[in-house]
Amino acid sequence: MNLYRKIYLDVIEEIRSGNLKIGDKLPTEKAMSEKYKVSRITTKKALDLLAQEKIIERFQGKGSFVSSGHIKNQESKKEASVKALPHLSGLVGLIIPDFSDVFGLKQVKMIEEKCSEYNYHLVIKRTLGYAEEEKKAINSLVDKGLDGLIIIPAHGTHYNHDLLRLVVDKYPLVLLDRYIKGIPASSVHINNQKATIMAIKYLLEKGHRELAFISPPKEGASSIEEREIGFHIAFSDQNLPVNNNYFLLDIQSSIPKNFSSDNVKEIAENDRRKIEEFLKKNPEITAIFCTDYTIANMVYSVLESLGKKIPEEYAIVCFDSVSTTNGNPLFTHISQREDKMGEEAVHLLMKQVNGEYDPKHVEVDFDFIIGETT
Known part of the structure; x- marks a missing residue:
């Protein structure tokens, strides 16, 4: 039973049994919260419902008091509990x-x-x-x-x-x-570090050494932070150096609030330019790890526009993907359950x-x- 329902039904039972009479003051929200070991929000919800049904009256600064005989029409706690009152869904x-x-x-x-x-x-x-x-x-x-x-x-x-x-x-x-x-x-959540380590290890085993990491700004997002840490750990486990020039960490297109932005096209074009300039500046890169599907899709499009072959010249791995027309996933990816x-x-x-x-x-x-x- 929901805890606020229990408080609600307990108060009704106290009134029906005569332990609480018309005009009696109920315990404070704080006292009831401590008694039931629940939050003040839960207690307030139960008392508000009792007040809504005119079983009690609440007065600012004074407390909650048993109201007039409306309780006579209420079912017992046992009956109400069994019937699961609709208004308590x-x-x-x-x-x-x-x-x-x-x-x-x-x-x-x-x-x-x-x-x-x-x-x-x-x-x-x-x-x-x-x-x-x-x-x-x-x-x-x-x-x-x-x-x-x-x-x-x-x-x-x-x-x-x-x-x-x-x-x-x-x-x-x-x-x-x-x-x-x-x-x-x-x-x-999933273990983002572990997932990223698995993906990077796969690319390293395929012979890639010049790997890029592309993501939106971290800004406290634990999932992105852990994916970047996993990237570094994967290289460390293989005693390989990480090239700090291969990080592009300010892609805006995959941030949800930009999906509905008035300048969504401008944001996307700006990101495409960033990716294109990044790849041209670092021609040694042969594999790209993207922290989400939106970025991976954009990287794929930019590479195609540059006449690059995938996966022959560039490999791409990301989080999540969609299937192509033949039913196979386009991107090698980490699929979150x-x-x-x-x-x-x-x-x-x-x-x-x-x-x-x-x-x-x-x-x-x-x-x-x-x-x-x-």
Whole structure:
């Protein structure tokens, strides 16, 4: 049973049994939170629902008091629990920059499916990668009294305050696909270092030594930071030097907020010029590791425009990919198990909803799939 439902039904039972009478003052939100070992947000949700149904009245600065005889029409705690009152149906929020066939769609479907199995409805908010939209989504969903949130944080570090507030309040929360440094929240993600090491080791075993690393700015994104670290570790494991000139770390086109930008074409053209200049400046490069599919697709297009052959002259490896018309993946890539990530996120969230607040970091396995670019 959801914890706010338990508080709600316990108060009703206390009134029905006569332990609480009309006009009696209820314990404070703080006291109830300590009694049930839940966040103030959860307690407030239960009390707000009781007030909405006129079972109690709440007065600013004074507290909550048992109201008039409306309780006579309420079912007992046991009856209400068995019937699972419609107005107490569970709600879970998913805050996500965006999703597509390349990455995210399978994840969303699995989250919805698993929420349904727990008898929860899913509310989805897309932020398009904007910090302000993420902040609005968090505040909006929390204010609506949702039982918990699954969040794929937008790119960057400047929204930590809102997430940290939820963690401090012990609000049920799971970060998906990445974590944010300094915020002790549960998270579900793959081992990005391990995945990148596997990909780079594969390229090194194929004889490539001049490898490039292309990504968007890190800006606190744990997944990109770990992929860059994995790149360095792979070379170190083989006692090979890394050429720092082979890093291009400011591609903007794959940042979600730029997908809907008014100057999206200008951003893409600027990135294409960066990639073309980068490759011309470093003609020794024979293999390119891209941190996402959008960048890999752009690199592929730039190489084609330069008359280069793939994979004969250049190999490309990335995270995630789509299939070509013959059903095979275009890019050799690390395939994140989106459905498993979504499933684990819901399981972690449900544990928190039921009072387990110990932050856990779950690593989901991945697959390395050979495509046409190597």
